[in-house]
């Protein structure tokens with residue numbers, strides 16, 4: 301059985317989370333420095349940043365199953381179209397009949 305799937309890239313998700321947290325910390329550090337309306341507007345903008353990237357950019361291709369020559373295979377390849385992070389996993393073994 302082979303299949304394709306799109307998911308959120310783990311590396312991009314980590315960078316996005318770090319960016320979001322940094323933005324919130326930066327605004328919180330300005331409490332009492334900015335005027336109340338300016339602070340509220342800045343917090344609203346920072347809180348509007350989604351918790352994870354909006355679009356999945358990590359494409360997975362995988363294949364798992366028995367081959368006609370009695371071997372069992374697992375083949376996986378995933379790659380991010382945004383940051384080029386990738387992961388590959390291959391396994392093949394003879395299956396006793």
Ligand SMILES: [Zn+2]
Nearest residue numbers: 309312380383
């Ligand atoms: Zn990525």
